[in-house]
Amino acid sequence: MKAVIVAGPPSSGKTAVVVHMARQLLAAGEKVAAVKFDTQSSADPDLYEERLGIPALGGMSGYLCPDHYFVSNMEEALDWGGSTGAHWLFIETAGLCLRCAPHIEGVPAVTVVDCLGGVQTPAKMGPLLTLADIVLLTKGDLVSQAEREVIAFGVRSVNPAAAQHPVNGLVGTGVLGALRALRAFDDHAASFEGRKLRHDMPAAICSYCTGERRIGHRFQAGSVEKLYVPETEGKGANGGSTA
Amino acid sequence: MGVRLEIYGGTDRIGNREAVERINLDAGDILAVVGPTGSGKSELLADIEQLADGDTPSRRIVRLLVNGSAPDACLRASSVVATLSQRTNFIMDITVGGFVDMHAASLHKESGAWADEVVLLANTLCGEPMRENSLLQRLSGGQTRALMIADIALMSDAPVVLIDEVENAGIDKHQALSVLCGYGKITVMATHDPILMLSSPARLVMSEGGMRSLVAVSPEEEKCRATLSALDAKLLYARELLRKGGTIQEEYFA
Numbered sequence: 001m002k003a004v005i006v007a008g009p010p011s012s013g014k015t016a017v018v019v020h021m022a023r024q025l026l027a028a029g030e031k032v033a034a035v036k037f038d039t040q041s042s043a044d045p046d047l048y049e050e051r052l053g054i055p056a057l058g059g060m061s062g063y064l065c066p067d068h069y070f071v072s073n074m075e076e077a078l079d080w081g082g083s084t085g086a087h088w089l090f091i092e093t094a095g096l097c098l099r100c101a102p103h104i105e106g107v108p109a110v111t112v113v114d115c116l117g118g119v120q121t122p123a124k125m126g127p128l129l130t131l132a133d134i135v136l137l138t139k140g141d142l143v144s145q146a147e148r149e150v151i152a153f154g155v156r157s158v159n160p161a162a163a164q165h166p167v168n169g170l171v172g173t174g175v176l177g178a179l180r181a182l183r184a185f186d187d188h189a190a191s192f193e194g195r196k197l198r199h200d201m202p203a204a205i206c207s208y209c210t211g212e213r214r215i216g217h218r219f220q221a222g223s224v225e226k227l228y229v230p231e232t233e234g235k236g237a238n239g240g241s242t243a
Numbered sequence: 244m245g246v247r248l249e250i251y252g253g254t255d256r257i258g259n260r261e262a263v264e265r266i267n268l269d270a271g272d273i274l275a276v277v278g279p280t281g282s283g284k285s286e287l288l289a290d291i292e293q294l295a296d297g298d299t300p301s302r303r304i305v306r307l308l309v310n311g312s313a314p315d316a317c318l319r320a321s322s323v324v325a326t327l328s329q330r331t332n333f334i335m336d337i338t339v340g341g342f343v344d345m346h347a348a349s350l351h352k353e354s355g356a357w358a359d360e361v362v363l364l365a366n367t368l369c370g371e372p373m374r375e376n377s378l379l380q381r382l383s384g385g386q387t388r389a390l391m392i393a394d395i396a397l398m399s400d401a402p403v404v405l406i407d408e409v410e411n412a413g414i415d416k417h418q419a420l421s422v423l424c425g426y427g428k429i430t431v432m433a434t435h436d437p438i439l440m441l442s443s444p445a446r447l448v449m450s451e452g453g454m455r456s457l458v459a460v461s462p463e464e465e466k467c468r469a470t471l472s473a474l475d476a477k478l479l480y481a482r483e484l485l486r487k488g489g490t491i492q493e494e495y496f497a
Contacts, residue, residue, distance in 0.1 A: 024298075116334055118334065118335060118336070119335055119337070119345070141328055141330075142330065142334070143330070143333070143334055143335075144328075144330060144333060144387075144391045144394070145325045145326055145327065145391065145394070145395055145399060145401075146342070146346045146391065146394045146395075146398070146399075147333065147334065147335055149346060149349050149350065149399070150335070150342075150345050150346055150349045152349070153348070153349030153350075154349075171289075173289045173292065173293060174292075174293055176293060176295070176296075176298050176299065177293055
């Protein structure tokens with residue numbers, strides 16, 4: 001079974017591209033399963049089952065950091081995928097804070113970039129984008145050729161090694177190129193045990209991580225970092241002083 | 244540079260072999276794609292855009308050859324095909340000049356020199372001229388299309404241009420087409436405009452998802468095109484006059 005990790009900002013089109021890739025694979029007689037990691041709720045597992053008739057599993061991180069939840073459940077996701085008899089397992093992440101990346105060494109890493117995000121998006125995406133093997137540019141039909149080329153250049157600037165594929169999430173145009181690239185990986189993951197994340201996960205070590213909701217210094221414990229406020233001349237209405 | 248686009252027929256939606264088995268287009272060639280909505284024009288453009296390799300529903304194979312051989316595999320995924328879609332707005336928050344500069348940089352072209360040229364060409368296509376310091380998002384639909392067309396014509400390195408209904412934005416369609424085709428690019432154009440259909444030497448007729456026939460413009464159609472163009476010129480004249488606040492007289496249209 002070939003596992004593929006699909007990441008990207010919310011509403012960038014991750015599920016849409018997975019649906020289209022799965023459809024192509026099903027048409028070619030291959031079996032596909034999907035795992036969707038999300039935070040609060042997700043209709044995607046049902047969507048996979050209803051639209052494609054493929055086995056799908058949903059995992060909700062709830063109050064946990066979605067990335068920590070994701071990496072803690074990799075083995076379970078892979079075992080479940082194996083039990084369905086699938087040839088392909090798409091593991092889709094929630095992709096939220098852009099501080100880390102769910103990509104794993106030796107596992108094809110797909111990151112979805114929304115062309116509507118604007119010119120600065122590639123620079124803002126951090127390891128999620130810089131550590132991807134394959135970058136899928138979605139919603140390119142909603143921008144001009146020139147804007148597509150500028151965004152593609154932005155992606156290339158931060159991740160020159162990644163293969164870029166424009167994909168239309170509505171009709172599926174372009175997923176064939178992405179699938180060709182994915183087929184070129186001869187990785188068949190029997191187990192994730194001992195494999196490494198390509199980037200470390202964010203720390204979750206302050207009082208708010210453990211359920212604190214009150215605001216103020218005396219409720220803050222653990223590793224707390226403060227916003228840097230530059231010193232200002234005089235102490236006018238906006239000068240303020242810090243305790 | 245010798246660029247050639249080869250399209251090998253696959254099957255239509257019913258599963259029959261396409262009647263047109265092969266189309267070759269060389270640099271500077273233009274092909275009109277015609278057919279009612281739903282006939283398969285967009286699928287054909289999509290097959291060309293992703294250089295289908297028998298792996299799309301149509302089973303067509305599309306090859307791009309540069310000086311007789313296929314370009315580097317990695318080029319496949321990047322921009323070998325430029326598409327002028329039906330979009331009439333930009334999303335980036337920047338001036339026209341800044342945008343052209345940024346596009347030039349992304350194509351590793353010298354910055355600074357391009358904005359003048361692109362804006363100059365764009366302004367030959369639209370009504371009210373734009374300036375280099377105009378905001379991209381404030382451009383009208385026509386100005387936007389004009390800038391997109393000028394940008395593709397002058398800046399894009401893609402040797403193939405796909406055009407989806409160039410007639411739709413209230414710009415000068417004949418000028419737009421001559422601009423896009425005048426730089427040695429291969430142009431494939433889906434259109435519903437009879438004059439544009441007749442302005443390429445042959446038109447590809449689509450139905451039920453298949454390439455049904457390749458019809459060459461006959462000498463008689465050449466004459467028809469002249470008549471239609473005269474009619475069209477009258478329509479355009481009336482449009483120009485009316486939208487500039489003028490009035491029109493009946494005898495001109497008799």
